[in-house]
Amino acid sequence: MSTLLEAEHLTKIFTQRGKESFKAVDDVSFTLKPGETLGIVGESGSGKSTLAKMITRLTDITEGTLKFEGKDITRLKHNQLKDVYGNIQMVFQNPVGSFDPRRTLGDGIGESLRNRGMKKADIEKRVAELLEQCGLSSEFAKRYPHEVSGGQCQRAAIARALAVEPKVLICDEATSALDVTIQKQIMELLEELKEKHGLSFIFICHNLALVQMFCDRVLVLYEGKVVESGLPDDIINEPKQAYTRKLVDAVFL
Numbered sequence: 001m002s003t004l005l006e007a008e009h010l011t012k013i014f015t016q017r018g019k020e021s022f023k024a025v026d027d028v029s030f031t032l033k034p035g036e037t038l039g040i041v042g043e044s045g046s047g048k049s050t051l052a053k054m055i056t057r058l059t060d061i062t063e064g065t066l067k068f069e070g071k072d073i074t075r076l077k078h079n080q081l082k083d084v085y086g087n088i089q090m091v092f093q094n095p096v097g098s099f100d101p102r103r104t105l106g107d108g109i110g111e112s113l114r115n116r117g118m119k120k121a122d123i124e125k126r127v128a129e130l131l132e133q134c135g136l137s138s139e140f141a142k143r144y145p146h147e148v149s150g151g152q153c154q155r156a157a158i159a160r161a162l163a164v165e166p167k168v169l170i171c172d173e174a175t176s177a178l179d180v181t182i183q184k185q186i187m188e189l190l191e192e193l194k195e196k197h198g199l200s201f202i203f204i205c206h207n208l209a210l211v212q213m214f215c216d217r218v219l220v221l222y223e224g225k226v227v228e229s230g231l232p233d234d235i236i237n238e239p240k241q242a243y244t245r246k247l248v249d250a251v252f253l
């Protein structure tokens, strides 16, 4: 199987004037194959979101190499990043905050299509299709973010991410802000989209139980470094590091 994403020795150093520089991600390497789901777990502050933003190229990479389908995308800038955003999309923890409050959900979902020059009538049709794929009626296109529930808004955010037909979807704590039953419904939707569209996922989460259900492999991050990686069942049943055991115990004990 070919490799979709290949990350080698990714490192992110934040520098702020007058302050010591800080290494948030430290020498992280992994691969992601088509149709695969890679989980990234770690406590708060371990570097998960920073790593996600490096992969989507929403933030610069200080050191290391990132390749998508064999092409080096580590240092692409501005317009050159269009293709990356078309292939790798992200869904965030706070769905309501990720939409512009003054614009309808339909407007937000259709934005990338407008940017690609799609006609208004075609955009409306496609937005309705995307909403339905994500379990919402097309009527939701007219609503504003504050007029829907958190779970419905996350479905709309997933529809927005799918609009450009990405190959990789990065979910950064995408279900953490939702209550348990809604969390389960969103996980089922992601699973269904994975089957239907052959999507690959990077699933960032601090809950190892969700990772066990959903992921093929998992990386455990601690202070920006990968301290353990492997099959979720192995990591959960036989964690090699005390840190991983702590994460496991927090969920399963």
Ligand SMILES: Nc1ncnc2c1ncn2[C@@H]1O[C@H](COP(=O)(O)OP(=O)(O)OP(=O)(O)O)[C@@H](O)[C@H]1O
Residues within 6 Å of the ligand: 014, 022, 024, 042, 043, 044, 045, 046, 047, 048, 049, 050, 051, 206
């Ligand atoms: N722009 C920034 N400038 C300086 N430090 C930053 C910046 N962004 C993140 N950090 C630091 O990098 C570290 C990793 O943050 P990150 O948000 O990636 O962690 P996380 O594992 O996603 O945490 P959480 O689960 O709480 O979201 C933290 O110590 C954070 O304070």
